[in-house]
Amino acid sequence: MIDEHLVEREQRALMSNYKRQPVQFVRGEGAGLFDADGRRYIDCVAGISTMNVGHSHPAVVAAIQEQAARLIHVSNLYYTEPMIALAEWIRDRSMGGRVFFCNSGTEAVEAALKLCRKHAGHDRPEVVALVDSFHGRTYGALTLTGQPGKQDAFRPLLPGVVHVDRQDLEGLQAAIGPQTAAVFMEVVQGESGVHPTPPEMLRLARELCDRHGALLVFDEIQTGLARTGPLFAYQGVGVEPDVMTLAKSLGGGMPIGAITARPGIDATFQPGDHGSTFAAGPLACAAGLAATGVLDDPALQAHVREEGAWFLGALQTLVDDGLATEARGRGLMCGLDLPRANAGELVSAMLDRGILVNATGPRTIRFLPPLVVGRPDLETVLTALRETLPALTA
Ligand SMILES: Cc1ncc(COP(=O)(O)O)c(C=O)c1O
Missing domain, CATH: 3.40.640.10 (Type I PLP-dependent aspartate aminotransferase-like (Major domain))
Incomplete structure (x- = not known):
């Protein structure tokens, strides 16, 4: 996912106030980011809610x-x-x-x-x-x-x-x-x-x-x-x-x-x-x-409401099944609390599966996908959470 030399150059050239994930992106499109090998990642961070319109609209x-x-x-x-x-x-x-x-x-x-x-x-x-x-x-x-x-x-x-x-x-x-x-x-x-x-x-x-x-x-x-x-x-x-x-x-x-x-x-x-x-x-x-x-498009805003409601409901099923302790959200801004303080491990596990999420604290994951994200990507995210969380919950 990332060239060792790039990490070393970064450490020598940049102050160490960021803890970066081990991935280098070279291109983006809609709700997807691509690494140098052409692998697509579903982006549930969106540049920390900066890319609401999607990448390179x-x-x-x-x-x-x-x-x-x-x-x-x-x-x-x-x-x-x-x-x-x-x-x-x-x-x-x-x-x-x-x-x-x-x-x-x-x-x-x-x-x-x-x-x-x-x-x-x-x-x-x-x-x-x-x-x-x-x-x-x-x-x-x-x-x-x-x-x-x-x-x-x-x-x-x-x-x-x-x-x-x-x-x-x-x-x-x-x-x-x-x-x-x-x-x-x-x-x-x-x-x-x-x-x-x-x-x-x-x-x-x-x-x-x-x-x-x-x-x-x-x-x-x-x-x-x-x-x-x-x-x-x-x-x-x-x-x-x-x-x-x-x-x-x-x-x-x-x-x-x-x-x-x-x-x-x-x-x-x-x-x-x-x-x-x-x-x-x-x-x-x-x-x-x-x-x-x-x-400014009412259709996009309706999409945010509908997909956000679907995704929050899907996160809630993880809570119902004991894989998470609380799901919160408004539109496509969602948070999920974990039973254990291992949100960082979940971020890494999701990255391995080609999904970007962000931990706001030791127990909390935040989802901020580009607003153009489609249901298939959100379903993939949910499946990955369902498959990944049991090992982190035990
Ligand atoms: C609510 C809120 N206010 C202010 C900021 C700071 O913005 P910036 O990082 O562009 O300085 C952020 C960034 O995450 C934020 O979420």
């Missing part, structure tokens, strides 16, 4: 080729059209407010945090986030990320961030007050193993933010862009945020992030407040326009 490839041949980058000192068209797309399909572009998820969270802090002024020093959340790795986003294991080596973090358990309605009530600038939540916590935030928690956050004048921010970096069925996960639960962060699948595989804020709040940033050299570049935005064009 022809519309995205054509948009990148066409845009790259004309104009790659000029900076935000000048006008270009793709950024405006992509911002219009986001505005018109979400809260109706304007957009700020950046280059990644963590940058989108930083931008949202700065926007909320500026909007709040200096008298509201606190920000509320959830335990087990994931918002990124830069300092502000890392502080919001409610996982001490990811934070401890990098303390001191940003002051004023308070974490509440995602089930703790009373805790949320106690945490939000006139001192609160913003509340950050994922509609479904992805990185911690696909844990939906209870709708009553989202509703209470909305109510408390309205009461105390704080901003509600939904981090839709993983849940957005049809991953859970609707274009944005908040549309499936009926609670609208004031600010939303996006990244991952927004660029069809090109690096891009964005925030949007509802009208009024979207006037918070003024020239000089925030920016980024690469942000809103025509190449990433052209790719984003092509990708969002694909994701």
Whole structure:
């Protein structure tokens, strides 16, 4: 699956902050990735929910080729059209407010945090986030990320961030007050193993933010862009945020992030407040326009709902048969808890069978296939789980 020399070169050339699987990919198509020997792998990771449209989608490839041949980058000192068209797309399909572009998820969270802090002024020093959340790795986003294991080596973090358990309605009530600038939540916590935030928690956050004048921010970096069925996960639960962060699948595989804020709040940033050299570049935005064009299809969103429901039901049969302890999911975002802390072994066993899955913790497997995945691939994944799990459960 992988050339020994490549592993050795990687170790000598790259810092060791990633633990890679022993496979090298050279090509992708739809829900499949191919290694150098031409072996096809069913991709249930999708670049960590970046390839919602599928690998090398022809519309995205054509948009990148066409845009790259004309104009790659000029900076935000000048006008270009793709950024405006992509911002219009986001505005018109979400809260109706304007957009700020950046280059990644963590940058989108930083931008949202700065926007909320500026909007709040200096008298509201606190920000509320959830335990087990994931918002990124830069300092502000890392502080919001409610996982001490990811934070401890990098303390001191940003002051004023308070974490509440995602089930703790009373805790949320106690945490939000006139001192609160913003509340950050994922509609479904992805990185911690696909844990939906209870709708009553989202509703209470909305109510408390309205009461105390704080901003509600939904981090839709993983849940957005049809991953859970609707274009944005908040549309499936009926609670609208004031600010939303996006990244991952927004660029069809090109690096891009964005925030949007509802009208009024979207006037918070003024020239000089925030920016980024690469942000809103025509190449990433052209790719984003092509990708969002694909994701904007009700038939694709129905496919996500149907296949997601089928796959979650199939995972549940593993729980019923004692091979797993819990299955969770929304659309094509699913998590499976194992009876033993050997998720890494399952990832390896599935890789041997030509299937990519990802462990979010010692007991939890996450499934994030490209949204174009077909039923035959999902059936193959289920069969492989059914055949692999007994040895790991005993
Ligand atoms: C909900 C959420 N927010 C933020 C991020 C950070 O995004 P990035 O890795 O692009 O910085 C992620 C990445 O997994 C995420 O899932």
